[in-house]
Amino acid sequence: MPTRATKFSLRDNQIPTAWFNVIPSMPTPPSPPLNPATRQPVGPADLAPLFPMALIEQEVSTAEWIDIPGRVLDVYRMYRPTPLLRAKRLEKALKTPARIYYKWEGASPAGSHKPNTAIPQAYYNKAEKVKRLTTETGAGQWGSALAMASAFFGLKCQVYMVKASYDQKPGRRVMMETWGARVTPSPSEETEAGRRILAQDPDSPGSLGIAISEAVEDAAKRADTKYSLGSVLNHVLLHQTVIGLEAKLQMEKAKDYPDVVVGCVGGGSNFAGLAFPFVPDRTRGGREVKFLAAEPTACPTLTRGRFEYDFGDTGEMTPLVEMYTLGHTFVPPPIHAGGLRYHGDAPALCRLVKDGVIEAVAYPQSKVFEVAVQFARTEGILPAPESAHAIRAAVDQALACKETGEEKCILFGLSGHGLLDLQAYQDFLAGDLIDA
Numbered sequence: 001m002p003t004r005a006t007k008f009s010l011r012d013n014q015i016p017t018a019w020f021n022v023i024p025s026m027p028t029p030p031s032p033p034l035n036p037a038t039r040q041p042v043g044p045a046d047l048a049p050l051f052p053m054a055l056i057e058q059e060v061s062t063a064e065w066i067d068i069p070g071r072v073l074d075v076y077r078m079y080r081p082t083p084l085l086r087a088k089r090l091e092k093a094l095k096t097p098a099r100i101y102y103k104w105e106g107a108s109p110a111g112s113h114k115p116n117t118a119i120p121q122a123y124y125n126k127a128e129k130v131k132r133l134t135t136e137t138g139a140g141q142w143g144s145a146l147a148m149a150s151a152f153f154g155l156k157c158q159v160y161m162v163k164a165s166y167d168q169k170p171g172r173r174v175m176m177e178t179w180g181a182r183v184t185p186s187p188s189e190e191t192e193a194g195r196r197i198l199a200q201d202p203d204s205p206g207s208l209g210i211a212i213s214e215a216v217e218d219a220a221k222r223a224d225t226k227y228s229l230g231s232v233l234n235h236v237l238l239h240q241t242v243i244g245l246e247a248k249l250q251m252e253k254a255k256d257y258p259d260v261v262v263g264c265v266g267g268g269s270n271f272a273g274l275a276f277p278f279v280p281d282r283t284r285g286g287r288e289v290k291f292l293a294a295e296p297t298a299c300p301t302l303t304r305g306r307f308e309y310d311f312g313d314t315g316e317m318t319p320l321v322e323m324y325t326l327g328h329t330f331v332p333p334p335i336h337a338g339g340l341r342y343h344g345d346a347p348a349l350c351r352l353v354k355d356g357v358i359e360a361v362a363y364p365q366s367k368v369f370e371v372a373v374q375f376a377r378t379e380g381i382l383p384a385p386e387s388a389h390a391i392r393a394a395v396d397q398a399l400a401c402k403e404t405g406e407e408k409c410i411l412f413g414l415s416g417h418g419l420l421d422l423q424a425y426q427d428f429l430a431g432d433l434i435d436a
């Protein structure tokens with residue numbers, strides 16, 4: 001047995017002090033969101049009832065770098081930098097000449113990348129004297145992250161949790177309540193939007209669209225309350241770039257650079273967070289780096305959607321945004337990767353796909369769980385079903401290298417752990433997992 005380690009891990013104290021804004025590096029900037037009634041671009045005044053001014057400014061900013069406030073860095077330091085690991089055992093199992101690295105965001109206390117934006121969102125709300133935040137959550141990852149961040153900054157947190165998940169995932173609800181949030185199954189009797197749905201269907205299992213409508217209505221009605229969103233918006237993608245900025249530095253220390261950057265896409269925030277800091281190397285520096293977004297065939301937004309203006313929610317309460325969309329009334333089948341069941345995607349990400357900078361691929365969940373189990377057996381981590389889409393795409397890239405003999409460097413984002421998704425693993429292991 002060799003006595004020297006064959007695997008490296010970097011855990012130094014270098015974390016970025018500014019977020020990276022991709023917009024100046026894009027071949028075409030994303031089109032502005034429109035007011036559905038007037039078809040005119042929405043202005044800061046339209047968004048002010050829902051978001052603090054600092055976040056509205058970030059939403060429309062064209063500055064390339066935006067400083068991270070010291071109090072946000074203090075909290076980031078509790079779990080950042082997250083590890084960049086080389087998947088040597090997976091490489092060996094695949095018998096690939098490729099080098100596979102992954103950036104491990106499940107190392108955060110909430111178990112995913114979502115605290116990277118929940119923390120600054122809570123901070124900016126607190127700084128503008130907001131007392132209470134509302135949000136929606138599907139599978140519970142985003143609600144958990146915002147509940148934790150609210151606890152850190154002394155804010156009340158109200159989470160509308162899709163009723164089907166509320167019943168199926170008590171673990172996530174208990175986490176949110178432990179961090180001090182109030183969790184309400186949606187649709188609820190607490191809002192007009194919820195009461196309207198319940199009047200028609202008292203047993204409604206709810207949906208993300210309905211829960212968004214409840215959280216937005218709650219925030220719009222109360223002066224002490226604002227609304228918080230966990231993906232899709234420019235400021236969310238911006239906050240997530242800490243992932244890619246760290247990964248770039250960590251790759252540099254490993255004396256390597258990715259030929260392929262891979263991530264899973266629900267609304268686009270973890271993929272953008274990892275990939276965007278590498279984008280100018282290609283769009284301005286002419287470096288040949290391939291960007292690959294992985295999504296479920298059950299909700300194939302980037303691979304099958306239309307590029308057009310659409311509502312962000314089912315209830316038609318949000319502005320119109322230009323993106324790849326399956327239509328705002330599209331209801332995806334109930335796959336285990338709940339975080340990837342959104343009908344649209346972040347406009348900046350969609351624009352880069354439209355312009356050919358980013359490519360996309362879709363997988364059925366049986367193919368995804370196959371590699372999730374292989375990853376667990378080789379690298380130890382039980383990935384979130386969402387993250388396993390990225391593993392699938394990375395593994396397929398590595399298997400292609402085996403065919404061609406290319407020694408490519410593959411970097412993928414491992415956005416979270418699956419320790420609260422064990423039902424999905426149980427179904428897969430029992431052979432009961434069906435492809436929608």
Ligand SMILES: *Cc1c(COP(=O)(O)O)cnc(C)c1O
Nearest residue numbers: 141231266267268269270339416
């Ligand atoms: C929410 C979530 C996603 C999908 O959201 P994005 O905004 O596309 O990143 C992916 N993985 C995990 C673990 C999540 O919690």
